[in-house]
Amino acid sequence: MxxxxxxxxxxxxxxxxxxxxxxxxxxxxxxxxxxxxxxxxxxxxxxxxxxxxxxxxxxxxRLLPQDPKKRAQVRMIANHIVSGIQPLQNLNVLKQIGEKKTEWAQNCIASGFQALEQILQHTAGHYCVGDEVSMADLCLVPQVFNAERFKVDMGPYPTITRINKALLELEAFKVSHxxxxxxxxxxxxx
Amino acid sequence: MxxxxxxxxxxxxxxxxxxxxxxxxxxxxxxxxxxxxxxxxxxxxxxxxxxxxxxxxxxxxRLLPQDPKKRAQVRMIANHIVSGIQPLQNLNVLKQIGEKKTEWAQNCIASGFQALEQILQHTAGHYCVGDEVSMADLCLVPQVFNAERFKVDMGPYPTITRINKALLELEAFKVSHxxxxxxxxxxxxx
Structure with a gap:
């Protein structure tokens, strides 16, 4: 806090x-x-x-664009990750799932990334929405890291992979890793 | 959209x-x-x-207070519901849980409401944060409705129950029910 x-x-x-x-x-x-x-x-x-x-x-x-439409895109992407993907592959949920937990986590992330890849193909520039770093990018990098921990095949998500790589080059993303x-x-x- | x-x-x-x-x-x-x-x-x-x-x-x-501290409280409550409770009791998750789905949903909601009740005891006036309707209230009412569908015992959550009742008296909440x-x-x- x-x-x-x-x-x-x-x-x-x-x-x-x-x-x-x-x-x-x-x-x-x-x-x-x-x-x-x-x-x-x-x-x-x-x-x-x-x-x-x-x-x-x-x-x-700023971490939110000025244009209301782009702001909405940033928030949609951030919320998609924060509400739509991450809660389903959290430690607490996985504990309750038991032995099928890796498969569960992989499915949740893959299904979320399929939707995200489509969205990003419409919104992305260098980063998630255009060429400015935004809240959406703050959410993307930790989620890709989780995907890699669970050995999700990233092949079907070239846009996610490209943006993640570009972000990891930035100093703010390096020091907070x-x-x-x-x-x-x-x-x-x- | x-x-x-x-x-x-x-x-x-x-x-x-x-x-x-x-x-x-x-x-x-x-x-x-x-x-x-x-x-x-x-x-x-x-x-x-x-x-x-x-x-x-x-x-x-406005659905967000002007004061940054109160804005943060509104967003904390909204995110707690939208990311911390609702995704875990969604139709898609429950389908995968199978026969224990009611118990699962009840546990997710009860554990989320325990934390929410504590938060609201610090932030609430007539509504979730002070006396102005905010984004937090928009999230509270649907979540209490879900709790009732899953027959969660609302006894331990007097603040949640009181605020929900007050909100359901408002015209905007009636027409959107x-x-x-x-x-x-x-x-x-x-």
């Missing part, structure tokens, strides 16, 4: 998609913060509220 | 939480629209992008 008065504190877990999205937003906006590692057992989309709060209080550089966090275990550091 | 130029068309399914949230937003903002019923097999949080688009293009009455839609089957009409 973000404290409004002093230097913000981010309670973060190195591998959490939600923490990761916020770390990218903080890096893009050049906001310095203290990070307190928390071993999250539970994940969720709730941290998108933090990103919107950062956008409201630190509007530059799970392999670079204070709570990253030694064997996972890059 | 909303067409920017002419009278907007809402592709809606009477019982879909996502369509329902948008119907409430349209009613609150007094935007007239054509409704095209679609029998959705698949649900999701994607339609929250439409609500944000409506907020961007029709700012009055699943029991009042052109595609509502006769036996479910109120």
């Amino acid at each position: 973000i404290s409004a008065a002093a230097k913000p504190i981010l309670y973060s877990y190195f591998r959490s998609s939600c923490s990761w999205r916020v770390r990218i937003a903080l890096a893009l906006k050049g906001i310095s913060y203290d990070l307190v590692p928390v071993n999250l057992l539970k994940d969720g989309g709730q941290q998108l509220a933090i990103i919107q709060y950062l956008e409201d209080t630190h509007p530059t550089p 799970p392999s670079q966090q204070p709570d990253t275990p030694a064997e996972l550091r890059a | 909303i067409s920017a130029a002419a009278k907007p068309i809402l592709y809606s399914y009477f019982r879909s939480s996502c369509s329902w949230r948008v119907r409430i937003a349209l009613a609150l903002k007094g935007i007239s629209y054509d409704l095209v019923p679609v029998n959705l097999l698949k649900d999701g949080g994607q339609q929250l992008a439409i609500i944000q688009y409506l907020e961007d293009t029709h700012p009055t009455p 699943p029991s009042q839609q052109p595609d509502t089957p006769a036996e479910l009409r109120a």
